[in-house]
Amino acid sequence: MIGNLDAKIPAGPLADKWRTYRNNARLVSPNNRRRFEIIVVGSGLAGGSAAATLGELGYNVKCFCFQDSPRRAHSIAAQGGINAAKNYQNDGDSVYRLFYDTIKGGDFRSREANVYRLAEVSAEIIDQCVEQGVPFAREYSGLLANRSFGGAQVSRTFYARGQTGQQLLLGAYQALCRQISAGTVKMFPQTEMLDLVLVDGHAKGIITRDLVNGEIATHAGDAVVLATGGYGNVFFLSTNARGCNVTATYRAYKKGALFANPCFTQIHPTCIPVSGQRQSKLTLMSESLRNDGRVWVPKKQNDDRTPREIPELERDYYLERKYPSYGNLAPRDISSRSAKEVCDEGRGVGDTGRGVYLDFADAIKRLGENTIRERYGNLFDIYEKITGENACQVPMRIYPAVHYTMGGLWVDYNLMSNVPGLHVIGEANFSDHGANRLGASALMQGLADGYFVLPATLPNYLAGQMGKRPSADHPEFRKAEAEVRAHVKKLLDINGKRSVDSIHRELGLLLWDRCGMARNAHGLREALAKIPQLREEFWSNALVPGDGEDFNQSLERAGRVADFLEFAELLCLDALARDESCGGHFREEHQTADGEALRDDENFAAVFAWEHQGNGQVAEPKLHREPLHFETVHLAQRSYK
Amino acid sequence: MNFKLRVWRQKNSQSPGRLVVYEATKISPQTSFLEMLDIVNDQLLTMGDEPIAFDSDCREGICGTCSLTINGEAHGPAHPSAACQLYMRRFKDGATITIEPFRAKPFPIVKDLVVNRTALDRIVQAGGFIGARTGSAPEANSIPIPKHHADLAMEAAACIGCGACAAACPNASAMLFTAAKISHLALLPQGQPERTRRVLKMVRQMDAEGFGNCTNTYECEAVCPAEISASFIAKLNREYVRATLCASAGE
Numbered sequence: 001m002i003g004n005l006d007a008k009i010p011a012g013p014l015a016d017k018w019r020t021y022r023n024n025a026r027l028v029s030p031n032n033r034r035r036f037e038i039i040v041v042g043s044g045l046a047g048g049s050a051a052a053t054l055g056e057l058g059y060n061v062k063c064f065c066f067q068d069s070p071r072r073a074h075s076i077a078a079q080g081g082i083n084a085a086k087n088y089q090n091d092g093d094s095v096y097r098l099f100y101d102t103i104k105g106g107d108f109r110s111r112e113a114n115v116y117r118l119a120e121v122s123a124e125i126i127d128q129c130v131e132q133g134v135p136f137a138r139e140y141s142g143l144l145a146n147r148s149f150g151g152a153q154v155s156r157t158f159y160a161r162g163q164t165g166q167q168l169l170l171g172a173y174q175a176l177c178r179q180i181s182a183g184t185v186k187m188f189p190q191t192e193m194l195d196l197v198l199v200d201g202h203a204k205g206i207i208t209r210d211l212v213n214g215e216i217a218t219h220a221g222d223a224v225v226l227a228t229g230g231y232g233n234v235f236f237l238s239t240n241a242r243g244c245n246v247t248a249t250y251r252a253y254k255k256g257a258l259f260a261n262p263c264f265t266q267i268h269p270t271c272i273p274v275s276g277q278r279q280s281k282l283t284l285m286s287e288s289l290r291n292d293g294r295v296w297v298p299k300k301q302n303d304d305r306t307p308r309e310i311p312e313l314e315r316d317y318y319l320e321r322k323y324p325s326y327g328n329l330a331p332r333d334i335s336s337r338s339a340k341e342v343c344d345e346g347r348g349v350g351d352t353g354r355g356v357y358l359d360f361a362d363a364i365k366r367l368g369e370n371t372i373r374e375r376y377g378n379l380f381d382i383y384e385k386i387t388g389e390n391a392c393q394v395p396m397r398i399y400p401a402v403h404y405t406m407g408g409l410w411v412d413y414n415l416m417s418n419v420p421g422l423h424v425i426g427e428a429n430f431s432d433h434g435a436n437r438l439g440a441s442a443l444m445q446g447l448a449d450g451y452f453v454l455p456a457t458l459p460n461y462l463a464g465q466m467g468k469r470p471s472a473d474h475p476e477f478r479k480a481e482a483e484v485r486a487h488v489k490k491l492l493d494i495n496g497k498r499s500v501d502s503i504h505r506e507l508g509l510l511l512w513d514r515c516g517m518a519r520n521a522h523g524l525r526e527a528l529a530k531i532p533q534l535r536e537e538f539w540s541n542a543l544v545p546g547d548g549e550d551f552n553q554s555l556e557r558a559g560r561v562a563d564f565l566e567f568a569e570l571l572c573l574d575a576l577a578r579d580e581s582c583g584g585h586f587r588e589e590h591q592t593a594d595g596e597a598l599r600d601d602e603n604f605a606a607v608f609a610w611e612h613q614g615n616g617q618v619a620e621p622k623l624h625r626e627p628l629h630f631e632t633v634h635l636a637q638r639s640y641k
Numbered sequence: 642m643n644f645k646l647r648v649w650r651q652k653n654s655q656s657p658g659r660l661v662v663y664e665a666t667k668i669s670p671q672t673s674f675l676e677m678l679d680i681v682n683d684q685l686l687t688m689g690d691e692p693i694a695f696d697s698d699c700r701e702g703i704c705g706t707c708s709l710t711i712n713g714e715a716h717g718p719a720h721p722s723a724a725c726q727l728y729m730r731r732f733k734d735g736a737t738i739t740i741e742p743f744r745a746k747p748f749p750i751v752k753d754l755v756v757n758r759t760a761l762d763r764i765v766q767a768g769g770f771i772g773a774r775t776g777s778a779p780e781a782n783s784i785p786i787p788k789h790h791a792d793l794a795m796e797a798a799a800c801i802g803c804g805a806c807a808a809a810c811p812n813a814s815a816m817l818f819t820a821a822k823i824s825h826l827a828l829l830p831q832g833q834p835e836r837t838r839r840v841l842k843m844v845r846q847m848d849a850e851g852f853g854n855c856t857n858t859y860e861c862e863a864v865c866p867a868e869i870s871a872s873f874i875a876k877l878n879r880e881y882v883r884a885t886l887c888a889s890a891g892e
Contacts, residue, residue: 053775068696069762071802072704088782124776131778133771133829135795142785160795166703167798174770181766189759212751241698276669280676281700382701385719385726451775499683545691551653551752553694554686 005258005609005626008412009113014632015095018117021413022456026463033058036462037469039206039221041193041248043070045165045443046426047227048172049450055179057455062219063176064188064208066243066556071173074229074241075446078165079286079379081147081157082129082443084122089146093154095119100633102441105151105331106406106434107583107599108635109264111607111628113413114431121452122444126158128451132171136160147375149439150287151331151640157440162286162379168443172450192556194484196224196252196422197477199470203252203422205477207484211556214549216488218481220472222465223421223458226252227450230405230427232265234564234571235516236508238402239271239284245560246567249409249428253570257417258609258624260410260430262567263575266437266584267517268403269335272386273355282401283386285358286379287439290328292363292372293396295319295335297356301346307357307395318342326640333436333584333597334640336400340517341595343399350397359395400517404442406433406584407574410609410626414457415449418609421461425449430607435583488548491558496541500554503538504561507531507568515575520588524576528569535565570610570621577623580604592637601635642668642729645737646681648693654749654757660739670730674717675700675707677729678740694753702726702866705801708748708756708808710741715805715864723803723866743808747815747850758804760850761818767846768839769822771831784830797825799867806861806869812853817861819847820877821869827880837884844881 010017010024028036036059040051043065051063067073085098098119103110126144130136136158137145146155160167179185190211197205197218205220231246232238253259270285296317298310318338320327330338339356342348349355364372369392373380380391387397408430409417415431416423426446433441470476514527538561546552581590581597582604590598599605607626613619644665651658665681672680675697682692698706702723709724711717717727732738742750747760798821806817823840826832832839855874862871 049775056774067698067704067706068758069802071762072698072706074699074704077699077701077703086781124778127778127781128773128775130781130784131771131773131831133794133798133826133831135791135798135825135829137795138786138788138791140788142787142791143782160798163703163799166801167795170798174765175773175775177762177766178770178772181768187762189762212757241704242700243698276671276676278669278672278676278680280673280679283701382726385702385722386728388728388730455775497687499686501679501683543686545686545689551694551755554692 005410005624006412007111007626008414010413014112014116017113018120025456025460028459028462030058032466034060035466036060037062037221038223038225038458039219040064040225040227041206042073042227042229042426042428043176044073044075044227044229044426045169045172045446046450047225048073048169048176049447050225050227050425050454051185052172052175052179053451053455054458055182055184058184061179061185062188062221063185064191064193066190066192066211068190070176070187070189071170073169074244075169075443076166077241078443079162079284080149080288081159081164081440082125082168083149083156083440084126084158084444085119085156086123086126088144089155091154093156097154098122098156101152102432102438103434103633104638105438106436107597107638108434108601108605108630109582109628110432110434112630112632117453118432118445118448121448124452125444125447129168129171132175134160134167134171147288147291148329150290150329150335151438159288162288162376165443168447172447193248194251194559195480196255197480198255198419199474199476202420204470205472207480209484209488212551214552216481216484218472218477220470220474220477222462222469223423225423225425225454226409226428227426228428230408231567232402232405234507234568235402235511236505237274237279237282237512239268239282242281245563247560247563249424250563250567252409252417252419252422254612255419256612257419257422258410258611259407259570260607260609261407261574262571262610263515263578263585264406264435264583265402266332266404266406267336267400269332269339269400270358270398271401271403272383273350273352273397273399283382284401284403285383285396285398287332289358289376289379292375293328293358293360294362295328295356295358297342297347297349307359316342316347323640330640331436331438336517337586339400355397355399357395358398360391361395364392404437406430406435406437410607414460415454416457416461423454423458425454435585488555491544491555491562492548494539494542494544496543498537498541498543500542500544500558500561503534503542504564507534507565511568511571515572518586518588519575521576524572527572528576531565531569531572538562538565573621574608574610577608578604605635642670642734644668644732644735647737647739649741650693650753651750653752658750668729670728672729673700673725674711674727674729675725694755696755697725700725703801705803708743708758708803709754710743710808712739715743715809716866720864721866721868723801743804745804745807745813747813747852748804748807760852761802761804761815763850764815764819764843764846765822768835768842769826771826772835773831786830790828794825794828797821797828797869797873800869801867803866805864805866807852809860809864810853811858811860812856814855815847815852816855816874816877817865817869817871819843820873823880824873824876837887840877840880840884841888
């Protein structure tokens with residue numbers, strides 16, 4: 001089975017590792033590339049850029065997405081920007097600083113070699129995107145503009161209004177379209193991966209369901225790439241799109257891929273607060289707003305005056321007070337927890353008391369309303385559409401919400417999981433953000449993986465695989481296909497009384513309560529006792545109407561929720577096993593005197609990677625550790641004071 | 642709040658469809674339009690009816706998935722916004738609301754309120770890109786782009802690809818969609834080498850998909866959630882004429 005987890009990090013000094021790797025990795029020659037079929041699942045920043053680049057290199061690519069067009073992947077909703085170590089602002093930035101900020105921001109729970117490589121290729125991403133026609137913001141000189149973001153003391157974030165994710169995704173989508181028309185990529189929209197197929201221990205294909213006509217199909221390939229995003233929707237309410245799900249990565253986990261650090265979830269500090277019982281999703285307000293907005297609550301408890309009636313002296317600008325050097329730009333985990341603290345103290349604002357102000361009055365006084373509108377116009381519009389309030393006149397109300405998941409399938413330096421041939425990129429893997437991701441780093445990672453890293457590492461696997469692609473009629477495919485058909489039938493046969501959404505919502509509330517911004521052993525054990533009951537409720541009382549040979553949105557959702565109901569247990573188990581606080585994982589038992597996360601490096605400076613052992617109730621998953629070695633940075637208590 | 646809904650139900654692309662009446666009761670004004678449909682669907686489910694199929698994903702107006710025609714207007718009355726950004730406080734208590742899919746011949750109905758918009762993808766596949774090979778790009782700041790060009794390109798690039806323009810147009814024209822992509826790329830120095838072939842190929846594909854022509858009714862601009870200006874259609878026409886002349890001159 002799986003011995004010690006070997007991340008296959010190249011030897012040599014940190015700054016030389018990626019070059020050394022590329023100098024020595026195996027290659028596939030141009031005329032052999034067309035003999036390989038690569039399956040890419042997901043068409044967001046990571047999947048779209050990988051499929052386009054691999055197609056351009058000459059491989060035959062099949063790309064799958066559940067949306068009706070690859071352009072609709074959830075990367076499209078990213079607002080604020082993308083980091084790159086260009087040092088255009090001459091403010092002292094460098095590859096090393098971007099690397100260091102990312103390691104520190106992740107609270108020393110990510111892998112040095114991967115993060116350094118990410119920082120190294122960051123500059124190339126900007127070059128590539130500009131050449132594709134991504135309309136980044138510019139100065140009057142015609143040169144690129146930058147803004148600053150949380151967890152950094154330099155301005156290294158490139159942006160396109162508040163729609164950076166959209167513009168970067170359209171760049172990747174257009175590159176993908178070019179390959180589709182060239183015939184190197186075959187696109188399968190509205191097609192959901194429902195299982196991974198292993199032949200002789202290697203990932204050699206997938207089983208899919210056509211969401212329009214229900215057809216179950218088998219696809220064989222020489223390698224499988226998962227770029228299926230994160231699992232934030234396990235909480236029901238999150239800033240993720242409604243369709244985001246854990247199914248692809250969870251099915252791969254059940255086929256033997258290790259799931260790493262599932263408890264590392266990011267709660268984003270600046271979202272529009274929850275307003276009703278029937279709310280279906282939460283909306284993010286980009287962190288970039290914290291460049292010019294000041295976060296505050298009243299000093300008094302239960303202060304029901306309007307914000308403008310509260311004089312300056314009776315306001316608590318708590319981030320500026322607690323973290324004077326970073327102020328409103330403290331990292332996300334710290335900002336979120338601070339908001340929860342002041343609301344727990346009874347100083348929250350809005351109808352529910354779960355909100356804090358993000359105030360632009362000072363910035364408007366200093367720079368004028370026009371400048372602020374130009375920087376954040378579309379964000380102010382989104383806010384006004386949802387709340388009916390103009391943020392230039394009254395401060396925004398914000399509250400943390402689930403936004404991103406740092407955990408994901410375990411991968412080595414090649415971005416390959418422990419299952420040979422199965423590569424995992426973007427948010428779906430675990431590797432670069434440790435226990436907390438810095439703002440504007442998700443776009444960077446997705447594109448680094450897809451444009452530059454995977455295209456260089458995939459041949460290293462493929463070179464030994466020539467001619468080993470099985471036929472899609474291989475018995476392993478037939479077996480997996482039969483299992484998928486049985487699973488679909490089982491969902492349709494439950495025939496209970498309760499809607500799938502109501503069970504999902506209950507699961508989400510439980511996790512938010514017990515495994516959200518603050519966690520403790522008692523609460524986690526309660527959640528672990530409750531989840532199997534909810535699962536039982538689902539399998540005995542859920543109502544999934546219609547049939548499987550049709551466009552059936554209830555069935556799609558039911559399949560995803562069934563996986564969330566198993567995955568939630570893994571998440572809580574990991575949160576319980578990680579008996580320390582770090583980054584976004586805050587265990588109440590482990591905090592400093594002033595309430596900061598208290599790491600335990602002696603026992604937990606490691607990746608926790610879980611191996612599936614039969615079905616949930618039967619046996620607990622097996623824990624594998626990958627010790628994290630810090631050769632370049634010194635482990636230190638994170639301080640943003 | 643209470644509403645009477647008239648909803649288009651259609652089993653699949655082959656069967657005929659019809660408007661069916663449903664009641665939406667006790668809806669809070671803060672509920673979004675799509676959440677109101679979620680609530681109605683829950684009720685249908687418990688009554689043993691099949692829920693209404695409708696598309697949505699991000700529910701914050703950026704992914705372009707939602708595609709409802711509400712009271713005859715693509716995305717409903719709250720322009721500029723996508724249907725997912727519409728809240729029930731926009732409607733009068735007791736109102737009757739008619740909900741149909743986006744209607745245009747190149748968007749066949751999949752089921753109920755869900756349409757197939759792959760025609761738009763095929764227009765982009767025909768040439769809506771810059772052929773920049775990964776890894777071969779020059780240093781990003783080596784080509785300065787005047788701020789107003791970059792800003793204008795961004796205004797065009799903001800298109801979310803929802804297809805409301807074609808659904809609102811009496812001719813089912815996708816000119817605004819196509820014009821936005823052509824303008825975005827034609828305004829940038831990186832887009833120049835393929836400028837001529839791009840516009841010719843995209844327009845040819847747009848016609849082949851069965852989209853109609855523009856007769857300047859501006860319904861597209863009125864419903865566009867991304868506020869794409871119809872002046873880009875004028876730019877598309879100029880680009881097309883220029884490309885035709887270039888092509889006939891043998892360029």
